[in-house]
Amino acid sequence: MSQLMKAMDLLRTIFDKYAGKEGAKDTLTKKELAELLRTELGEPEPQSKAEVDKFFGMLDNDGDGVISFEEYVTFVAAITVMLSS
Template sequence: MEAAISTLITEFKKYAGKDGSSSTLSKDEFQSLVSSQLSHFVKNASDPGTIDQLMGSLDENNDGELTFTEFWQLIGKVACQQGCFSQ
């Protein structure tokens, strides 16, 4: 599990550093990350409307960017769905 957590942190930082703050994901960075890293787990991952809806549901402070903590919610939801755990 330690390797999985390290990978999640590394990938978040890789995408977050592309434009603006290196500690948050912009909409474009988030779409790029989801499309390339979670396309099998997020239905319609390349659809801008899907990304808008998903980002809106995760962006707790409505600042248009996702912190790692906000992003982590998506990882939890995806893991629960894949593991057939109730939410």
């Protein structure tokens, strides 16, 4: 498996790990997103409900109340570019 395939595979594995904790297995709830942010991106404790809600709203492009894999990848892509600039 090439390095790029590994990186893309890892993005999927990470998403599935958190999306599988509660609710539908293929979307992130607010709680799952907050845990992903804390664990994977070192978000400081505690994130206020308002902070998580605001952040969630930014990612939830279609407003269906959960974060799809596509919305998650869009978010990760934005952070990847931000961390590199």
